[in-house]
Amino acid sequence: MNSANELETFTAENPTAENLAREIFQQLAASEIFSGSAKLYAIKVHESPNSSVTYHE
Template identity: 50%
Template sequence: MYELTVSVDFEAAHRIVDYPGKCDRLHGHNWLVEVTVAGQKLNELGMLIDFKELKAEVNQVINQLDHIYLNELEAFQVENPTAENIARYIYTALRKRPVLAQRVSVRKVKVWESPKSAVTYHEDDR
């Protein structure tokens, strides 16, 4: 089994509605996202998936989050855009990408809200 990880970043603002502290106010982060995929079959070049191709697929999802107010996204109309929910949102969106679904399995998504605070989301079937 091989695991590959790529990192991408984005900037976005959010607020945590009903949070009992200053995170209830509008604020922004420089988010860092690490995506890990896994698989067993290497291609004719000896790669599971080209890092460039994987990063392009990840960026298709991340670009929807970049430089926006996350609370306005439909996905976050019902739940707060916490790091936990953002990680799950990215994970779910990546699992739906046809190129990834055909070649690798998305293992986990780690979202860094700050250099010292991160959350990892993965499904229980790991």
């Protein structure tokens, strides 16, 4: 994979930091890593040293 544009999720929407954070959060939250007592709280994606987005549900 060369870019986020190649992910199926981003064939219909732009791979913005907000959309990337949401997709990463949802995939991790659904994974076996968080199937027990651990819970994913948030994902933070940095676009640059001074620009970031945090996603949580």
